[in-house]
Amino acid sequence: MLGELAARDASRDVARGAVRALGRIGGPGAYVLASLAEPPRFRRHIGDELVAALAGCPGAVAVAALAGLAVSPEVEDIHLPATEALADRRSPDCVAPLAALLTAERSTYLRDPALRGLAALDTEEADAHVIAYCRTNGLASETARAALREVADRRR
Numbered sequence: 473m474l475g476e477l478a479a480r481d482a483s484r485d486v487a488r489g490a491v492r493a494l495g496r497i498g499g500p501g502a503y504v505l506a507s508l509a510e511p512p513r514f515r516r517h518i519g520d521e522l523v524a525a526l527a528g529c530p531g532a533v534a535v536a537a538l539a540g541l542a543v544s545p546e547v548e549d550i551h552l553p554a555t556e557a558l559a560d561r562r563s564p565d566c567v568a569p570l571a572a573l574l575t576a577e578r579s580t581y582l583r584d585p586a587l588r589g590l591a592a593l594d595t596e597e598a599d600a601h602v603i604a605y606c607r608t609n610g611l612a613s614e615t616a617r618a619a620l621r622e623v624a625d626r627r628r
Contacts, residue, residue: 475504479513488521495525502529506537511546519550527557532565539569543576555582559589567593571601584615591619599623 477490491508494501505526507513514522523541526534541547541554555573558566566589573579573586587605590598606620 474501475507478504478508478518479515484517487515487518491518491521491525495521495528498528499530502526502531502533502537505529506533509537509541511544514544514547516547516549519547520553523550523553523557527560535561535563535565535569539572542569542573542582543579545578551579551582552585555579555585555589559585559592562589562592564593564595564597567595567598567601570598574601574605584613587615587619591622594626599626 474490474494478487478494481487481490491505494505505522508515508518508522509526519541523538526538526541535558538554538558541550542558543551555570558570570586570589573582574590576582583605587602590602593599602619602623606616609616611617611620
């Protein structure tokens with residue numbers, strides 16, 4: 473019912489409220505929220521609420537939905553908030569989508585939050601992506617230097 477309200481209700485306020493309610497449900501609501509993130513059902517005016525709701529849901533379904541929003545050409549205005557939500561999760565489930573954003577051609581502006589997110593994860597796999605990125609792209613940006621410093625400080 474909430475998913476249908478979010479997907480179809482003519483009132484933006486009702487749709488946003490339905491998305492927020494689904495987010496408060498948590499894990500079980502993630503499946504419905506993920507379906508709302510798919511291009512055929514995505515509604516631009518609920519994008520921010522959708523990212524926030526997914527950010528609060530545990531599990532791989534929410535991570536996959538956020539990762540999809542971070543790269544979907546249909547929802548370009550949501551790319552940055554979705555990437556930041558992935559980075560803020562500090563979950564090993566986010567390593568692959570954040571690492572993919574480091575190398576994506578179209579999303580150079582997403583590299584800084586992805587790099588920060590990987591550096592904060594404190595896993596071997598995430599650290600390897602940070603190191604590889606810095607080796608390949610250098611340390612010209614403050615974000616790259618900070619990420620590498622964070623990894624190096626943990627390894628002392």
